[in-house]
Amino acid sequence: MSDAISVKELTKKIINGDSVFILDVRNTGDFDDWKIEGENVEVINQPYFDLLEGIDPVMDKLPKDQPIYVVCAKGGSSEFVADQINEEGYENVYSIEGGMKAWSEHLEPVKIGEVAGGSIYQFVRIGKGCLSYFIESNGEAAMVDVNRMIEQYEDFLNEKDAKITHVFDTHLHADHISGGKKLAEQKNAAYYLPPKDAEEVQFEYEKVRDGDEYKIGETTIKALYSPGHTIGSTSYIVDDKYLLTGDILFIDSIGRPDLAGKAADWVADLRETLYQRYKELTDDLIVLPAHYMTIKEMNDDGSVSAKLGVLYKENHGLNISDEDEFRKTVSENLPPQPNSYQEIRETNMGKVSPEEEEQREMEIGPNRCAVR
Incomplete structure (x- = not known):
């Protein structure tokens, strides 16, 4: 046998x-x-x-x-x-x-580094390329871009003996079902979502706006409005050390602006975020995206991260000087739409509530949030 x-x-x-x-x-x-x-x-x-x-x-x-x-x-x-x-x-x-x-549902926690009073971990969903985050300081914790398999997060939380106070989504996801709202409800924590992505959301949430700051123990998390992948996409700067970019910037690519059918409208926002807003930040920020495209983006320890300054040198999507060429790149080099992406968006809005097995089927397949 x-x-x-x-x-x-x-x-x-x-x-x-x-x-x-x-x-x-x-x-x-x-x-x-x-x-x-x-x-x-x-x-x-x-x-x-x-x-x-x-x-x-x-x-x-x-x-x-x-x-x-x-x-x-x-x-x-x-x-x-x-x-x-x-x-x-x-x-x-x-x-x-x-x-x-x-394979699609396994989450592997990898320690990224230290924050004031604690640590930051990246959960690698190796079968789908999703990345989510746990930030802990003095027994308080925040989570960012939570996947729907919240039991695995809860097991980790029990090990760390940390109390979740804040749960953030960087944007309204279209390639996977968010577990953020559910986890927040179960842990009696506040759930945060950018309001420009939430116009059709059917539940209550806390609005995230540019410049808002949140205290997690000794750690400070600051919101940075960074549209382009969606109109509400918001990044988070943690202790002026880490930049959680959502689906705007990846290690080897940039975010696609078309998952809500607004590619032509959002290309300019994407370029402004990547070529102006992020350019004003320090090169030493460690970029922590919400996805990766291939295993080649993974570091030796299994994490997916790189310094912002390195990406401005090596990421092709950050080095297209001509605006027309940039527009052409992000509109003509797109992979197929994620499986069931519209149904996933409606699930994340609270419009529909599929059974668990149907949710699994909706998510089957690779991550497709980036420009090739």
Whole structure:
């Protein structure tokens, strides 16, 4: 019989740079759209239905000298295939528990550094490229861009013995369902959202405006209005040391301005934010985005961050001097719209309340918030 490996264990291996071989047995279309990736990850695809009678179709592709990890959509088919591989004499064969569904939902906390009286952590949603943040000082805490899997945050909070007082969303998300409002309600904390993104929101929230400051223990969080990805997009400066950019600026790309159908209107806002508002900030600020596009943006410790000054030298999206060329770049180099993005926006507005399994299906697939 084959063994099983959790997505948490697999995530550790990928972040550590271990050599990982994966056999993905989903349909080829699903595989081509979204797969497990990593610096030292080799992944091949052979649909489950091709392997019902045996593993001959992949026999010559399987390594003899390293573990084999088999993944499917939810974990059932991969167990069957992993057992078949094991029966053919291969050792160290593992089925990935929960499949790509579990991979999509795992959050890996990575410590970024210190703040006054405490620390800041980044939660890496490695299966989707989402990044969220925990800022703690003297027992008080704030969270930014929370994903819907709030149980994982709650487990972390219990370990840290911290009380959540503030929950922020940098903007109204369109690629994933926010857990911010739900977490705030459960922890009796205030939930903050930029009002320009919230005109259709169906619930009460605290309005965030440019220049507002919030105290978390000894730490100061300052709001910086930074439109372009959405009309309300707001960044947060933490202790004049960290810049949480939401989906405006990434490590290797910039935010797309079209997820609400307003690309032509918002391109100028995006350029003003990137080429003026951010330019006025100190180069030493550590940029902490809400997403990353590829594993190449990840640092050796698994975090996703870089100094603002470095990005102004190396990020192509910050170095397009001609305005017409910039407009063309952000309007013609866009990946497909995120899966179910309009339904996700309406869920985040409180207009609809899908069941949990439907929410999972809505989020399936990679992050698509950036200009290529």
